Every structure is written in C-alpha cells, then in structure tokens.
Amino acid sequence: MTLNNQLKTVCVQPLSYLTLSMITTIISAPSVLAVTWQNSFHSPEQSAERLTPQPNINITEPKIAQLQQDSLLQERSQFIQQANAQYSQGDFKGAEESLRKFIKRFPEDAFGHYQLGNVLFRQEKLEEAITSYQETIRLKPKYALAYNAIGIVYASQSRWDEAMSEYRKALEINSDYADALTNLALALWQTNKRDEALTSLKKAINIFKSQNRKEKASQVEQILQKIQNSDNPGVS
Template sequence: MKVKRKLKSAFVQSFSGITLSAITVIGLSHSALAVSGKVYLHSPEPDVQRQPQKLAQSSDTGSAERSQLLQQANALFNQGDLTGAEENLRKFIKKFPDDAFGRFQLGNVLFRQKKPDEAISSYQEAIRLQSKYALAYNAIGMVYASQSRWEDAMTEYKKALGINPNYGEALTNFALVLWQTNKKDEALSSLEKALNIFKAQNRAEKVNQVERLLKEIKTAEDPSVS
C-alpha cells in the first residue's frame, strides 16, 4: 500500500542494541513502525507496565539465587550469548516453576532467537501463572504481527488492553495492525489515544514517535500533500 511504503525507515530500530536488562522491565524491545508493508514491533516502556515485574519479584522476595540467575541471564544476553541466556532462564524456571516473570523472560529470549512458536508457548505459560499479564498478551500479539497474522495479533492486543486500557504501546501496536488491515480511521483513533496517554505520562520520546507516525500516515493518505 502507498501509505505503508512511504513510512520512513528512520523509525525502525534493529535488535542489535537490545539488552535483556531492558527486556526485564519492559517486555519486548522491538521498534513499532511499518516500512514497506511490514510491521515492526513496538517496545513497552518501563514506566508504563511495571506491575508484572513487581508481581514476579514478590513471588520469591529476597531470594539471592533468583536475583543471581536473572542477572546471569542478563549478562549472557548482553554478551550476545542467546543460547546461554536461554539455558540460564530454563534453569531459573526449573528452580522457580511458578514464577510468571521467568516464563515471560524466556519468551523474550526465544523470540529474539526467532523461535516464535516456543516464545508464544512461554508467554502463554506466564499467563497461565498470572492471568492479568498484559505484557505477555502484548508480546504474543507482537509475535503474531511479525508473522503477518493480523487477526490473531489483534485478539491478543485487545486482551492486553482489556487488562490495561492505558497501555500506550499496546494501543500503538493495535493501531498498526488496524492500519495493515485497511482500517485507517480506527488505526488513527488508536494512535491518538496512545498519544494522549504518552503525553499524560510525560514521555516525550514516545510522544514524538507517535506524532511523527500520525503525520506520516495522514500525509500519505492525502495525495495533494507531498
């Protein structure tokens, strides 16, 4: 579509700079803008969705072993050792089988390794352990979106937003899927909601990103505007 092709590649961030330390707090760190008809995935931010992390931490408060294993996984990820990070997290899950956050983290690493089916299974396990895990629903939606499974992605984003209607990143991801399925007005409406949320949260970077995305889509829709 013309609109999709006109979106700028400047919005796209590669995986290369992503660290598990960021994933630990924010979920998945992908960028969220569409280029050449493909949806790139948006990263939830730490000051929006902290509850799942706190919830996971409370499952074994004060556990030095738990903290150490997560730190080790983070270090391995930072070194580019995804296999090591996965092995570490699987060890973590074996020791703490009821820790939803560990399952969520494993899903992030698996998705980073381009193992979408395994990632989804891990996210679903996190949800089984903690039903109100908005980040995990959003993450599943992101996996589906990466496979152009738009309807499935929409379903998961709706679940995330049902838990937290003010989840700005899920609103943005949802908007991109709406746009991919030719529901431009609804997509723009969802982006406007995300924009208002980011403004209320004083998140200038996200405000700027969504404003630029809105401008790109609106400009591309109007053939009279170059």
C-alpha cells in the same frame, strides 16, 4: 521502503516490551509480639490472670523461614542479573539457557516464562515464544504484557486479526497500556482500518505524554504523521 513496510517493521519491533527488567520483591518482616506489664493495682482475679505464665514463643522457626526466603530471593536475583547481562550483550542463546535454568528452579515464576518468551522471539523461535507467553498467562492471567507480546509475534507473521485480538485482551486488562494501543493501531492500519488506527495512536500519544514518556510520544507522533499523510500521492 513503502509506508506499509515501514510500519510493519515498527509493529514487530515494539517500543519497549523486549527490555529485560528486574523485579523487586518487598517482604514484610514478621510482626513482633510485645507484652507490657502495667504497674497498677488489680483485683485478685485480674492479678491471677495477669501473672499466668504465657506460652513460650518460638522465634527460631520464623527466623529460619525468613533466611530461607531471603536466600531464594538472592538466588532468583542472580539468575535474572545473569540473563540481563547476556541479553544486553546480544547473547540470546546464553540468556535462553540461563532463563531455562531459572524456570527449572522456579517453575511457577510467571516473569521468568515471560522473559524466556522475549529471548525466544529475538531468536525467531516464534512458536516456542508463544508457548512461553501462554505459560505466563496460565500462571498469571492478568499479565497484560504477555498478551501484547503474543500479538507482536502474530504481527511478525502478518497474522493481523490474531494480533489485534491479543492486543485487545491486553487493553481489557489495562486500558492505558500505550504500547498495546500503538501496536493495535499499526495492525488496524495494515487491515485498512485507517480511522480506528488514528484514534488508537492519538490515545497512545496522550497516555505517553501523561506518563512523561516523551521519547515514546515523539515516536508515535511520527507514525501518526506518516499515516495522516499517506493519502497524499507522493508519500511512500
């Protein structure tokens, strides 16, 4: 396999973006209204004000709302767990079905649309995957992972200019997004922008190291070495 083909293979199989993940939502408990009676002397006016009956506080409604919210979170978690299990077993069709049910139940959930795009990509349903990622961005415009994912789909079709455009959008949102920097570098290499590719790879390596992601840093260092050695006649 030539160096170009090796790097193209790496480019369309990103280092981390396909991993289905769980989202933990932290919900603040409703505040509790506490009234303290002070045992001290007051003027008649103060006493009258202090002893004025307070309106009843309805605690039933907040409790019901909290229970409903907890139930929705549990339901959401069950959908994601099922899709995770199917995905890890290689059952991408089953994961797709679970995620479509999830989206039908939670149509405004950007994460669900993003994960559906990942599963569709694994099934080589490329245009559908792009549509899912675009819906993610519509719901959450700063979703850098979705821009990166669209770039990966374009890269799989050798649509390098479009891929680079999407990677750069992701980096505008998060300049330390090392996976996007790596993907951008590979696309730059494919379009004969060697120096820019090397610069992007070096930055990605530094970020991975700063994040203590040693395995990723090692992988990218290997890619960097291949590109640096590519000027040698014997390297293929």
